[in-house]
Amino acid sequence: MTLAERARRVIPGGVNSGQRSIPGLTDLVIARTEGSRFWDTTGREFTDYHAAFGPPLLGHNDPDVAAAVSAARASIGLTGVAVTEGEVTLAEQLVELVPSMEKVLLTSTGSEATFHALRLARAATGRRLVVKFQGCYHGWHDSVSLNVISAPERVGRPDPTSAGILPEVLAATLVLRFNDVAAVRQAFADHGPDIAAVILEPVPHNVGALLPTDAFLRALREECTKAGSVLVFDEVITGFRHALGGYQSLAGVTPDLTTLGKAIANGAPVGAIGGRADLMDLFSSRPGGPVFFAGTYNGHPDVVAAALATVRKLREEPVHEHVFRLGDRVRAGLAELYRTLDVPAVVTGYGSVFVSYFMSGPQPRSYDDLLANDTALFVGYRRRLVDQGVFELPLNLKRSHLSYAHTDADVDRLLEATETAVRHTLAEGGAEDLENATTMGGAVR
Ligand SMILES: Cc1ncc(COP(=O)(O)O)c(C=O)c1O
Structure with missing residues (x-):
């Protein structure tokens, strides 16, 4: 066999x-x-x-990343308490590099980062709805598991990527056309006070590459600010790959929250969520924070060493x-x-x-x-x-x-x-x- x-x-x-x-x-x-x-x-x-x-x-x-991981492995394992010097240094670098990040937390995957971004947005705003765009992928969790690579007849209505999602969860996600400023303005006119978050890949790479217009990104920023909704740039692909500051640093539009993953550790399993300090401080990593945040492997020393070595190489x-x-x-x-x-x-x-x-x-x-x-x-x-x-x-x-x-x-x-x-x-x-x-x-x- x-x-x-x-x-x-x-x-x-x-x-x-x-x-x-x-x-x-x-x-x-x-x-x-x-x-x-x-x-x-x-x-x-x-x-x-x-x-x-x-x-x-x-x-x-990559030999430099591999050497950094080996060195970390020889000296430090996962303890699941407090913080390590590597985590502090990595967070400082991310905050320095990514325009939207005032504070940042590590996860093990991109899906966890986008999951936490949406739950945080709902908690912060007390609202129900999430807006996503046809063609964007944000991971496997229920709120965003719809309308990625849809068959033609499934465009324009909910197209779940999985069975087993509660219909009311699908109904709480509005799916709009990417780069369609009028559709965004209309969605905010109709539902603004209910919209907790707008999440997008600034360049939807899960369907190849749809380049965003400047007007589209600015309209999203404007409408979210006006309505008090949380703008989330999912930079799991674009972050570090297109620029160390993410696509936001190239576009000049700053979201409220940013998710990272993939290229930030050159293949080691890591994700990150960061953004406005007033939002990030709602997470339960800060005692009393009402938005639960946990993960056995978050900030694993191997992965942090890989990320630090990757950042160093990208900078040097x-x-x-x-x-x-x-x-x-x-x-x-x-x-x-x-x-x-x-x-x-x-x-x-x-x-x-x-x-x-x-x-x-x-x-x-x-x-x-x-x-x-x-x-x-x-x-x-x-x-x-x-x-x-x-x-x-x-x-x-x-x-x-x-x-x-x-x-x-x-x-x-x-x-x-x-x-x-x-x-x-x-x-x-x-x-x-x-x-x-x-x-x-x-x-x-
Ligand atoms: C833009 C984007 N967001 C989130 C994710 C989910 O990341 P992960 O597969 O690490 O959970 C992906 C994965 O392909 C992605 O492309």
């Missing part, structure tokens, strides 16, 4: 997270990672642009310069390639993140625009890239990532492999078995 078969006998679906079981790749078992690469148990090598959905901005097993080395330059090269190269092949495509992204949508038209601004993407071509060319050892996730709309470990030679190879993959897909036809490759939570009806 193969390892993958053994896995399926004892692990539901054979994987430990919902979007890891990929149609056509169910026999894949990962053996090793290093830099920009991973290897499977049969010895096949892949250049990794999937990057675990985003954490390893420095590349896999030209990491962003490198990944932004490679990102520009990839986007320009892909756009040129599709022009040559005469394939309608929009190549977009930001910094180290890139994606090709197979559709014509201007830069997409909301999820509706992405419904024009040729899904069969998207999934089909991604599968053929994997066959060539270039790993971009073969699921609809998924973004790809560059790291400090990727090189110009990797980009050359990526462009060549993409040309082959797209040519073959056009000649032989796109993917047909799209059942589990196109939507998120598509089984919930």
Whole structure:
């Protein structure tokens, strides 16, 4: 029996997270990672642009991060009482770097951070409603588990990604179109006094990359301030990957709360929630705080050491310069390639993140625009890239990532492999078995 078969006998679906079981790749078992690469148990090598959905901005097993974790491990374990010097230093750095953060708390995952942000907002305002946007993902908890990658007929109404969510919880989340200022103004006109929080990915990367307009981010800030609602930027992907201060530092719009995760520790399991001190002081980490906050592994010394080493490297080395330059090269190269092949495509992204949508038209601004993407071509060319050892996730709309470990030679190879993959897909036809490759939570009806 193969390892993958053994896995399926004892692990539901054979994987430990919902979007890891990929149609056509169910026999894949990962053996090793290093830099920009991973290897499977049969010895096949892949250049990794999937990057675990985003954490390893420095590349896999970064030696400086690994050394910092080993040193921490040799001297300090988890005690579950008080605080450590590493936690203090990390919090000081986050407060210094991220414009909205006056105080910050650590979690183990991004989902915990967004969960706490919304519960805190409800507690602080005494209100019920949360606003999210179609296409944004904020983790697996009930208030935000809806309307991510929806089938066309599910856009414009509640589209839960999971069974088992109370209808009244779904009803307490309003889903709006991203970049739609009029819809935001209308939602506040209709429900302002009931809106506890507005949560968004400032760049919705869970559907590739929808770049926000300046007017949209400013309208959100304005309406939240006017109505007394809490504005939450979920920077779990954008934080550190696009800038050490998060996308907010680039956009010049400051939310009330910010959530971080993924790239802040280069792959170690960490999340963070920070923001206005008057809000953060409501958490029960401060004695008497009414909003319960706990977690056995919060601030684990290994993870804190990884985060501190990551911040140090991002501050001291030209990491962003490198990944932004490679990102520009990839986007320009892909756009040129599709022009040559005469394939309608929009190549977009930001910094180290890139994606090709197979559709014509201007830069997409909301999820509706992405419904024009040729899904069969998207999934089909991604599968053929994997066959060539270039790993971009073969699921609809998924973004790809560059790291400090990727090189110009990797980009050359990526462009060549993409040309082959797209040519073959056009000649032989796109993917047909799209059942589990196109939507998120598509089984919930
Ligand atoms: C924007 C965003 N927020 C929150 C989360 C949840 O983070 P985690 O998977 O660490 O719980 C994710 C995960 O992909 C994400 O992309």
